[in-house]
Every structure is written in structure tokens, then in C-alpha cells.
Amino acid sequence: MRPVIGITCYVEPARFTVWEMDTALLPYMYVEQVAAAGGQPVILPPAGEPAELVTRLDGLIVAGGGDIDPGRYDEPAHDRVGYIRKFRDEAEFALMSAALETGLPFLGICRGLQVLNVTLGGSLHQHLPDVTGHEGHSPAPGTFGHLPVRAEPGTRLAKVLGQDPLDVPHYHHQAVNRLGTGLTVSARAEDGTIEAIELDTHPFALAVQWHPEAGTDPALFHALTTAATHPTP
Secondary structure (H helix, E strand, O other), X not given: OOOEEEEEOEEEEEXXXXXXXXXXXXXXXXXXXXXXXOOEEEEEOOOOOHHHHHHHOOEEEEOOOOOOOHHHHOOOOOOOOOOOOHHHHHHHHHHHHHHHHHOOOEXXXXXXXXXXXXXXXXXXXXXXXXXXXXXXXXXEOOEOEEEEEEEOOOOHHHHHXXXXXXXXXXXXXXXXXXXXXXXXXXXXXXXXOEEEEEEOOOOOEEEEOOOHHHOOOXXXXXXXXXXXXXXOO
């Protein structure tokens, strides 16, 4: 049987067929990538108690989305912070804590990396252009930037992706500032931005700041489904 991979999702106003209403939604690229890697995708809306599902899942993806409430890392909000959905923060931070406690194989994507970092006591650069001096990580609304990243030697990420620079799709205006407890930096962009982190004490916990679901290399999704199929004892 295919391993069941839960994927968190947005709740936003959307228009489809003849309707316009609040909708639980997810870019279909996530679903396609998980299915192509051999997993059974299941979308997890931020409602009810999704953290209670960790024992019924084989793997988890915390997907991209709006900004985390900076109050979660004890900072006032930058004027460029936006799309905060506190109900999604509550659901996903509880889900992340449960996944870490149970050893559920986990892949964080963009916002998912930030949820992992903040869960473990880290903080974020709230508007990355203030740090890097450019907007290459999020060049325009609805447009991916393409910047190279390099995995750090010896990391789990390097074993999955190799150590050659990779041109990957970016769409983020925030990134790790203070690294959370126990985390290892596993990739950086050329401007020094932390682009991936991992938790060595967890059976499989990788998180990337870029958007592999929009890229051409499915290796991260295959690595997750493999870990979900053959969990570490």
C-alpha cells in the first residue's frame, strides 16, 4: 500500500466554477509530486485537531503559505508581514510538535521550514530584502525566483540532492534568523540565506525554504515516501 502523506493547506477566498467563497485549497503540484513519488496524498485543513492524526499518517508535509505571527518568536510585526492566519498557525504548530514527538517523517516546504524553526525556538528575518539587499527570492507576485542553493557536506539533504549547486524555484520574503534548538543548516543560497534545515535527532525531518513541488527534481518527495514506507525503528 502507498504510504499516507498528509499535506497541510491554505484556507483563503477562492473562485471556482460558479462559486466564490472561503476554501481549503492547495496547489495541485504538491499532490502530483507525492503521488508520483509513490505516496497517497491526503490534504489536512487547519480545522478540528489535525495533530491527533499523526499516528494515522506515514509522513507529513507542512506546505507553503502566509507569514507566521511574529508574536510566536516574541517580535513586533514588520510592516511587510502579511497573510497571517492565526488559526493556521495554531493547527500547524500543534501538528509539528506532535510529528516531532512521535518521529513522524516530515518535509517542510517554505512556510513549513519556518514552522519547524519557530517550533524549536528559532526566529525569522521578517523581510529578507532588508538583509540581502535584493528581491531575488521573491521577485514579483506570483512569480518564482530562480537562485542556486548548495547543500552542506555531510548533511542528510546532501545525501538526497548532492552537493552541486542547484537552481531551484524560490518564493519567500522571510527566512531563518536565529536557528532553532537542535537544528542543522543543510543548505544556503549564494547570498548566505539559510535555505534548508534538518533535525539530526529525528528519523527524517528535512525542511527547505524553496519550492520543490514547482521544480523538476522529485528527489525530496521520493526521500519522504521512502522514509514513510520504511520508518527508522
